[in-house]
Amino acid sequence: MKMIQTQVSFHQVSSEEQGQRIDNFLMTKLKGVPKSLVYRIVRKGEVRANKKRIKPDYKLQQGDEIRIPPVKLSERPELPSANLKHVQALEDAILYEDDALLVVNKPAGMAVHGGSGLKFGLIEALRSLRPQEQHLELVHRLDRDTSGLLMVAKKRAVLKGLHEQLREKTMTKQYLALVRGQWQKNCRNIEAPLLKNTLQSGERLVKVDAAGKPSHTRFRIRQRYQQATLVEASPVTGRTHQIRVHALHAGHPIAGDPKYGDNDFEQLVSDKGLKRLFLHAWQLKLTHPKTSEEMQFEAPLEPSLQHFLDTLTVI
Template structure:
């Protein structure tokens, strides 16, 4: 085996603006993060022949000197079993693309999922230099999903999500009649683990030390009152909601709506399990939550955009009231 060598890495336009530690993680796959931070702190990593901290932002043309480090011999995950798959494209240019992610597809592999949409898309586009998730959707949620094709676009779009520049609106079908004057849910959320290690989220008191402020806006699109329009009588009295999230917490919509007493149809984590069983018997096997619209600024031109994913056929069939959406 060849001895490790000193590396001199030149920062390109795609990596410009990235933190030094993140740049090193990308180039030193297999090296423990603790070791990366140690060689930065010790000054063995040099930027343009000088010492800098791990949080230093890089500029195109910078030269990073990396000392000899031995990369772990652990085998990298094989992509041989990952199926190549394209998804319906809502928008695409040189900077990013927006796809319509179907329900049942995880956005990435892990937690018992061998591969997700991003790995499948990379397999379908082996020539792509960069394909990175900008944000995430729950596995059972369909709709608009952004994927960056340049690291500069990734950073810019993620900044928009972090700074709440984007507007994300979902369609959700919930049990019961939602009060039309109840338009804002402003309740802190807290993530916790079940005994088996599965992640859950709950509403907590405003003074909870681990509560994260979470704001959800709700607008009633339609009330399901006419039994003649329904294939499934269990949906009578439901409400179709347009839900806009001002914060992007895990399971935010599902938990806020459930806590309000109006669970989402088909939600297997926070829903009404008897109701879900009745819906499954009627042939409706997925959660009625759909990432419908996403407003953003283009990462290069900064032009305002709104992307929209039509309600999938299986949800339109579930609720004829929504055929025109």
């Protein structure tokens, strides 16, 4: 991939940009730069606010002058053609759209953004479908193999408002997951710190570890089956692979999980016809950042998952 060398640049923070962390700001400005490099240039003092050294958690203030050092960037690839089948299919996956945001029912198997050998992901496909929108940004993420509700902001102020709801925990996200065995009635909250490790290949693995970040998921039983339980999971925090690792920590790995699954259970559900991770973001409740309207979105299980459930014996 062709690399381009940037020059030193200076950026004055606008009212829409204030309040965001410098590391998140840089990852938006320097698209394609690894997060590790962003932290390195901040730590070394190459990024400055008003000529002063800052930390990665520094929050931008309106009028700040930010010095951005020269870095090597991958030349930004062209957006995918809007005529591609997978891109066109996203049009039907858009459940809600106004001048502030989009809510999409992301299909399983589609990454939320390109990289790591992928030419494009959901956000690049949406930018291709909506070329007139200059500021489309993901509000949150879903794992590639997870399906369901995903928000995309059209304006920086909207992104900021939705991120605030996530931080303040006034937005709720509900997932459906099929797990191994019989989930315990008294296991309603799992609070176990999660530590993320990125391998040289770029693969991310997460484990429960005292050195990890505080993490909290609420679980509720929806339906019991002979060898599995359908649970509703609500992540209070938003860590990488959080629901998957907390379910494993409870002794109930999610069906169809190639990273954290149980081999015998995986063979069982595969023989019964499950071809993907059984994790789906089905409900989202939030306050519209512009109108203050209370909103609720739902995305039912895709037919293949519902059909799989119908093959199981209810108890």
